[in-house]
Amino acid sequence: MAELLLTHGYFLYEDPKELQILKPYAPLGILYLCSHLRKQGFDVDVFDTTFSSREALFTHLRTETPSVLGIYANLMTRSNVVETLKVAREAGWKTIVGGPEPGAYALEYLQAGAHYVVFGEGELTMQELLEAFRAGDVSSFASISGLAYLDSAGNMHETEPRSQIADLDSQPWPARNAIDVGRYVKTWRDAHGKGSVNFITARGCPYKCRWCSHQVFGQTHRRRDPLLVVDEVEWLLQTYTPDMVWVSDDVFTINHKWLRDYAAEMRRRGLRIPFECISRADRLNAEMLDLLAELGCFRIWIGSESGSQRILDSMDRGVKIEQVQQAVAMSRERGIESGMFLMWGYEGEELDDIEATIKHVSISKPDIFFTTVSYPIKGTPYYKKISDRLVQLKPWGTSSDREIKIKGRHSQKFYSYADKLLKDEVQLARMAGTPAAESDAAASLRREIQLARSGLHSTRMEVEA
Known part of the structure; x- marks a missing residue:
C-alpha cells in the first residue's frame, strides 16, 4: 500500500452539466504533487x-489498508470532498485537504474530518508532513509551515505561511503516468472530434481583481524556462498525439519576452499545435497576437467582466473597455476566435451598467461569451466588503460559495432577462449590414429584445431577501 493516496472530488459521470460539456482535463495540481513526492522517495x-464514481472511491477507502489520503478541494467539489473525508476517517485514514478553497475554510474542513489543511502550494508542506509521519514525530507538526490542524480540545492551530516555490524549473513535470491521460484525449475526441491535453507554463496571477481568489499561488507570477516548457510540449505531442492543447495559465501573455522566446523555440523545432488560452486585453498587442497566431492559437479567452468602466474600476480590473474591444478586433483580424467572460450583479451595478455591458458586447461581437452572476469567494476583498449581507441557505458541507445569496441584490429573474437581452442584442448586431438585418427573423428578434428589456425594467425592484 502506498504511503499516500491522492484524489479529488470531480466525478464527470455524476454531473449532468459536465456531461453536456464533456471537456475534462487532467488534474495537474495533484499530479505535480505526486511527481514531487515521488522524486523525494x-x-x-x-x-x-x-x-470513476464516488462508490468506487469509497469502496477503495473501505477495503484498502488505510494510510494517508490527500484530497484536492475547490469551490465546486466541496460537498464531494466533505463526504469523502467522512468515509476516509471512519475507515482509519489520515486525511489532508488542500487546493483553492480549504485555505479560506480551514476550520470547516478540519471539523468535517480533515486531520490537516495545507495552505498554498502543497509540495513542500506535504513532503515535511510525510517525513513527520515516517518518523512518528507528532511534536514536529507545529513547526511545519503552511498547515492548520486541531488540538485535542478542538482548537485550531495555524502555522507560519510557507514561501512560494521560487524555481519552478526545479520541479518535475506532473506525474501523468499516474492516471489514464489517454482516456481524457479519447473523451474529447469522441465528443468533439478533437482530442486535447493541458499544461501550464507559469504559476500565479499578479493582478488584484477584488473577486478573484489567490489562495494557492498568492499574488505572484513565476514562470518556467520557455525552452523547458517546449520540451514538455514536444513530449506531450509525441506521447498523446492530441489535436489541440489548453494552456492552463491564469494569464498566458503576461510576459512578452517569455512569449517571444517560447515562440522562437517552437519555430526552431518545427512545432505547432492548435491551442486556446486565457489572456487580458492589456497584455495583448499586434506583436503578441501575431505570435499567438503563428503558434496555432485558435481561441483566446478575455476576462471582460463588464462593459461599464465604473464597474471595472470598482473591481480593480486595471483594464479599459476600449482595450477589450481592440483586443477582440485584433484577434479577429488574425483569424483567432475570441471568448469573453462576463459578470452580472457586482456590487454597485445598476441598469445603466447592464445596458453598457450589452452595448459593449454588441460592439465587440466576440465569437463566444459566457455570463455568470457574481458570487463572493471567501478570502477575497469582494467577500469581505459584502460579508454582512450574505445569507447561507444550505449547510456549509452540502453547498458552495456560488449558492450564497446576497441580500438586497436583484433577483435571479432579473438576471435571466439581462442574459436574454444580451444574447438577442448581440445576435441582432451580428446581422447588421447584411440582408438578414431586414428579414422576418430580425423583426422577430427586435420584438424579443423589447420584451426582454421590458422584463428587465419590470423586475428591477425584485431583490434577494
Whole structure:
C-alpha cells in the first residue's frame, strides 16, 4: 500500500452539466504533487475520480489498508470532498485537504474530518508532513509551515505561511503516468472530434481583481524556462498525439519576452499545435497576437467582466473597455476566435451598467461569451466588503460559495432577462449590414429584445431577501 493516496472530488459521470460539456482535463495540481513526492522517495498513488464514481472511491477507502489520503478541494467539489473525508476517517485514514478553497475554510474542513489543511502550494508542506509521519514525530507538526490542524480540545492551530516555490524549473513535470491521460484525449475526441491535453507554463496571477481568489499561488507570477516548457510540449505531442492543447495559465501573455522566446523555440523545432488560452486585453498587442497566431492559437479567452468602466474600476480590473474591444478586433483580424467572460450583479451595478455591458458586447461581437452572476469567494476583498449581507441557505458541507445569496441584490429573474437581452442584442448586431438585418427573423428578434428589456425594467425592484 502506498504511503499516500491522492484524489479529488470531480466525478464527470455524476454531473449532468459536465456531461453536456464533456471537456475534462487532467488534474495537474495533484499530479505535480505526486511527481514531487515521488522524486523525494515517497510511494504515492493517485485515485483519479474523473472517470470513476464516488462508490468506487469509497469502496477503495473501505477495503484498502488505510494510510494517508490527500484530497484536492475547490469551490465546486466541496460537498464531494466533505463526504469523502467522512468515509476516509471512519475507515482509519489520515486525511489532508488542500487546493483553492480549504485555505479560506480551514476550520470547516478540519471539523468535517480533515486531520490537516495545507495552505498554498502543497509540495513542500506535504513532503515535511510525510517525513513527520515516517518518523512518528507528532511534536514536529507545529513547526511545519503552511498547515492548520486541531488540538485535542478542538482548537485550531495555524502555522507560519510557507514561501512560494521560487524555481519552478526545479520541479518535475506532473506525474501523468499516474492516471489514464489517454482516456481524457479519447473523451474529447469522441465528443468533439478533437482530442486535447493541458499544461501550464507559469504559476500565479499578479493582478488584484477584488473577486478573484489567490489562495494557492498568492499574488505572484513565476514562470518556467520557455525552452523547458517546449520540451514538455514536444513530449506531450509525441506521447498523446492530441489535436489541440489548453494552456492552463491564469494569464498566458503576461510576459512578452517569455512569449517571444517560447515562440522562437517552437519555430526552431518545427512545432505547432492548435491551442486556446486565457489572456487580458492589456497584455495583448499586434506583436503578441501575431505570435499567438503563428503558434496555432485558435481561441483566446478575455476576462471582460463588464462593459461599464465604473464597474471595472470598482473591481480593480486595471483594464479599459476600449482595450477589450481592440483586443477582440485584433484577434479577429488574425483569424483567432475570441471568448469573453462576463459578470452580472457586482456590487454597485445598476441598469445603466447592464445596458453598457450589452452595448459593449454588441460592439465587440466576440465569437463566444459566457455570463455568470457574481458570487463572493471567501478570502477575497469582494467577500469581505459584502460579508454582512450574505445569507447561507444550505449547510456549509452540502453547498458552495456560488449558492450564497446576497441580500438586497436583484433577483435571479432579473438576471435571466439581462442574459436574454444580451444574447438577442448581440445576435441582432451580428446581422447588421447584411440582408438578414431586414428579414422576418430580425423583426422577430427586435420584438424579443423589447420584451426582454421590458422584463428587465419590470423586475428591477425584485431583490434577494
